[in-house]
Amino acid sequence: MTAPLLDARNLTRRYRLPRTSLLHPAPVLTAVDNTSFTIRAGETLGVVGESGSGKSTIARMVMAFETPDAGEVLFQGQNLHALSPYELRLQRQKFQMVFQDPFGSLDPRRTVGWSIAEPMRAIGADTDTARRTAEALEQVGLPARDADKYPHEFSGGQRQRIAIARAIVTRPALLVADEAVSALDVSVQAQILNLLMDLQDDLGLGILFISHDLAVVASICDHILVMQHGKPLESGPAAQVLRSPAHAYTQTLLKAAGVST
């Protein structure tokens, strides 16, 4: 077997909370505790858990917005957190992110085309920025002429398509989707999920899909990692986790989501 696209080893992240007492040391919250997972090209890993379970912290560490206190993130064999800031910026085009809130993830003062082209501009000279922007818009099912419009002219679902266009414009190998459909209507959710799966087939994307909704995760993911209070509870192929959950918490989640098993 080839090396995985993303290999997260024993990730741990602690936050220092505000002091509650002058004499005692500040309390420490362990947001993510000793969590490991891998993602292969063309494969989707779903991370599920309630809010506060450390899902988003995992996304932030994989995106190298935050440095883990222990453990490492190997992306294509490279430890992201050991790179220099400049090397990291050059690598960023290969792993991109789709955010939860489609109204907050696009700069209201910039045209859609400008936002989509941002990852290309960041790495310097790409002469065909306009063509790639148009191509990315069409890949997410929007007309290329939308590049000249502003975000406020679009609905939430369309904005999320634009955000996905920005994420795939540099043809990344890994896409991190942090609650990418949670803010959308159910019917729009299905469209966006289908879009993600189509893009995965076309581009061979590895996807780290983070959600609190097990039903959504069940519909798109190959592997599932269930988390609670920052600790990994169980993980495995989606079918196995869904059919015979090993942990009582997973069963609760399954019941809450109403997933037919």
Next chain:
Amino acid sequence: MTRRLPVNFILGAVLVALVVGTAALSLVWTPHDATLMTISNKFAPPSATHWLGTDQLGRDVVSQLMAGARNSMAVALVAVLLGGSVGVALGLLASAIGGWVEDGVMRLADLGFAFPALLFAIMLAAVFGPSLTNAVLAIAFINIPVFARVTRGAANQVWTLDYVLAARAAGMNRFAISRDHILPNIAAAIIVQATIEFAVAILAEAALSYLGLGAQPPASSWGRLLSEAQTLMYLAPQLAIYPGLCIVVAVVGFGLLGDGLRDMSDPRLSRER
């Protein structure tokens, strides 16, 4: 959208247009030469030729007020632009880098706030000699901490937004993000602050000129007109009242305009209306 413009904005805009228009007009035309003395015609009452009469040296009051408006506007404009650009740059830098740089810049700003502005200007004038240039520099300098603080506060808010995170994910560096995302999104707050600071700068220029640390004779300035008229308060009180009124109109105008702009840019306030 047919949202009604706030009253303070309209009133402020009218007063500002009046003052700025007068100042602009004085560049090409004044009723008389503002510095032309006709001693034989001193303290003339208002008439068709001298609309507001003449002063103790027979100079036309209207022409002097217009020339004064020009000087006041020029000083305030240069001072706010200069102090504003330095302050905004420092604020953006502090917000982009964070950590001890941010703390350092903000403590320096606190230091600037703690120092009485006028006292600082007087010190500058004492060290470098009284001149309009030094007055401009002094007013610009006292504007720096104001803009630095406003910019840093607004910028810190924008830094937490998802589209900034997306720009980081795209591989943009902090300075490019400051330029492309932060500055355009805090521009409204800075413009509001600049308008209000404009009023403060006019007042500061008048105060400095009144103390003899700003515009030097024969250049006209509202503050200087005030200080000249002071000795003649019992003889010709109108000579002090006219420039005083001009200062009030300009300061109130820019103050109202700034308030109105802020009301318009703050959705929370506009909903209450």
